Amino acid sequence: MxxxxxxxxxxxxxxxxxxxxxxxALGVAIGVAAVVLLTSLGEGTRQYIVSQFSQFGTSLIGISPGKVKTFGVPGVFGGTTHQLTLYDADSLEHLPGIQKVVPVVFGQARVEAGGLGRDVYIYGVTHDASAAWKFPVAEGSFLPEMDPDRRASLCVLGPKLAREIFQGTSPLGKRVRIGGAGFLVVGVMEPKGQFVGFDLDDSAYIPVASAMDLFNLTELNEIDVLAASTGAIPGVVEEVRSVLTARHRGNDDFTITTQTEMLDVFGRVMDIITAAVSAIAGISLLVGAIGILTIMWIxxxxxxxxxxxxxxxxxxxxxxxxxxLLESALLAGAGGLLGLLCGLGLGAILTAALPGLPFKTSAGAAVAAVAMSLLVGLASGWFPARRASGLxxxxxLRAE
Amino acid sequence: MILLEEVWRTFQVGEAEVGALKGISLAIRRGDHVALVGPSGSGKSTLLHILGCLDRPTRGRYLFEERDTGSLSELERSALRQSRIGFVFQFFHLLSRLTAAGNVELPMMFAGVAPEERRTRAQEALRSVGLAHRAKHRPDQLSGGERQRVAIARAVVMGPSLLLADEPTGNLDRASSREVMELLERMNADGLTLVVVTHDPDIARRARRVIRLSDGTMEEEAP
Incomplete structure (x- = not known):
């Protein structure tokens, strides 16, 4: 035939x-639509997180004081926690595989000019921050190259802060007061958007030594290190660890976080969430399969x-x-196709209604959904087909 | 053409074994017209099913066109039904969702005949039963007699050598019955071997041979 x-x-x-x-067929369609919608949301969320982190580049390494992992006997033997200092940052400068070192302090302060003021995040950094964080300057220039321990009354504004305080006029060459001290505006950053909730555009950048004065700090909040390449990261981490441990008298009292490590952790979490959500959607697909089995049996x-x-x-x-078999495969396949269309359509409506929704359907998932529905059809048709052929x-002929 | 030797067919009913056919021996020549008669439960339908390779004897031999059907596989017997044997049933067994032409095309479709050829051959078969003008009608738009004639067209469209009819007029009025029997006899005259199971003595009388079954055994009646 x-x-x-x-x-x-x-x-x-x-x-x-x-x-x-x-x-x-509708039973299967609902199942497939659920699978498509939920996996698309999972995939969208994953891509959102990846893009959030990779906007700083994947070869950025963060060093923060203190140890996140806790072990040993605390308290009894004292165990001073050494802070990270500008000297620590300086000691990393010429290690192999390291391109840039940025000492960072940050805090909140009021930025004022011409009667307008705004409480924002102030980052104390060096000239290299713009390159290391991939934050380009829109107007003027970033902080000039100078020794990290030198103070200077220069600042660079985030675009939102500049717009709010200077009301659309160029802030270049104007003076602002940050936490009571006067600073000369030398540049305005390009819009960068938000990073997991922090508005990076509503901030100001000043030399790290000035920021330490401003916030009355003697140590850094963080040191960011840019590795020459992603491949160099493990070597750099080892180097940094041994140099800082030596400087801290043998204490490994700091935490090194790499972007790839964070992405890995998020990736694993997302994998688990996606799997769980798909399993829930899979249940509705199973219900659809039972529907087809029933209809085929009848x-x-x-x-x-x-x-x-x-x-x-x-x-x-x-x-x-x-x-x-073909009959039930066709039934389920048609349902699968319908479900895919419904899933994509619903996704389009959802993203139109809620623009912030991370929704991303991968072609592979779409193909897999339809293939899965065909498989469901074959599986649920198998039993009735066996019965039919066994008659x-x-x-x-006697039945009528 | 057909040779049955000591054919037994027994069914398991609960604990007991019931013999539907008890040692039937029968030879049917090519082009013959045979009526199988007898009360219900006498085994005539079972015999017809065995002749049609739908059922197999429990014991004994059945040779169809000089081939021992007992040694044939399920696939080979399906092939025999497809090309050498035609069936006509009391309740027509037309698929209601297909047109008359669609029903006639069915066996050719299973045989893998190309759609173009199927169409012309189905049309030809419908013309031979006088229903060319009804080709596009569905069974529920046809009268009982017309339905049975469509079923006959379907049974002969593959050019079989044997036509088996199980009470072909059992569901028809007198006029339609006569039409259908005349059609079958015309085909028989063209060389088709015809075996008809019937209750109706008038139908049986038209056959060249009448075989009476009772309780699984047979006796031939003088014509």
Whole structure:
């Protein structure tokens, strides 16, 4: 029997029970739509997080004071926690594999000019921060190159801060007061958006030594190190660890965080969430499969006489089996396709209604959803098809 | 063409074994017209199913066109039903979702005949039963007699050598019955071997041979 004939014959049998076929296909459609929607949300969230982190580049390494991992006996033997200092940052400067070292302090302060003021985050950094964090300057220039321990009354404003305080006029060359001290504006950053909730555009950058004065700090909040390449990261981490441990009298009392490590952790978390969510969606697909199984079972019982006739006309057992398998695969496949369209359509509506929603359907997931529905059809059609092909033609003909 | 030797067919009913056919020996020549008669439960339908390779004897031999059907595989027997044997049933067994032409095309479709050829051959078969003008109608738009004639067209469209009819007029009025029997006899005159199971003595009388079954055994009636 030709496949096209087989398909046409099966399609005829399905359209003979239009409503029933449509309803059982709908069961699968709902399942597939759920799978598509939920995996798309998972994929969107993953991509959102990846983009959040990789906007700083993947070869950035953060060093912060203190140890996140806790072990040993605390307290009893004292164990001073050494802070990170400008000298620590300086000691890393010429290590192999390191491109840039940025000492960082930050805090909140009021920025004022011409009667307008705004409480924002102030970052104390060096000239290299712009390059290391991939923050380009829109106007003017970033902080000049100078020794990190030198103070200077220069600042660079984030675009939102500049817009709010200077009301659209260029702030270059103007003076602002930050925490009571006067600073000369030398540049304005390009818009960067938010990073997990922090508005990076609503901030100001000043030399690290000036910021330490401003916030009355003697140590750094963080040292950021830019490795020459992603491949150099493990070597750099080792170097940094040994140099700082030596400087801190053998104490490993700081934490090194790499972007790739963070991405890995997030990736694993997202994998688990996606798997869990897909499993929930899979349950609805299973319900759809049971719907198809039921309909096919009823169909085989109803069409016993037809099966007998087909056998009398020379169709083999295998032919009958193929007929019913194809029928349920077609039913489920149509449902799968419908579900995919519904899922994508709903996704489009959702993203239109909630623009911030991370929604991203990968082509692979779409193909997998439809393939899965076909598989569901074959699996749920198998049992009824076996029953149909196992019928004794004489008995089957007697049914009417 | 057909040779049955000591054919037994027994069924398991609960604990007991029930013999539907008890040692039937029968030879049917090519082009013959045979009526199988007898009360219900006498085994005539079972015999017809065995002749049609839908069922197999429990014991004994059945040779169809000089081939021992007992040694044939399920696939080979399906092939025999497809090309050498035609069936006509009391309740027509037309698929209601297909047109008359679609029903006639069914066996050719299973045999893998190309769509173009199927169409012309189905049209030809419908013309031979006088229903060319009804090709596009569905079974529920046809009368009982017309339905049975479509079923006959379907049974002969593959050019079989044997036509088996199980009460072909059992569901028809007198006029339609006569039409259908005349059609079958015309085909028989063209060389088709015809075996008809019937209750109706009038139908049986038209056959060249009448075989009466009762309780699984047979006796031939003088014509």
């Amino acid at each position: 030709r496949f096209l004939d087989l398909a046409r014959f099966v399609a005829g049998a399905l359209t003979g029970h239009r409503l029933r076929s449509a309803l059982s 169909s085989v019982n109803e069409r016993t006489a037809e099966i007998g006739l087909l056998r009398a006309l020379g169709l083999t057992r295998q032919g009958v089996e193929r007929l019913f 004794d033609p004489v008995e089957a």
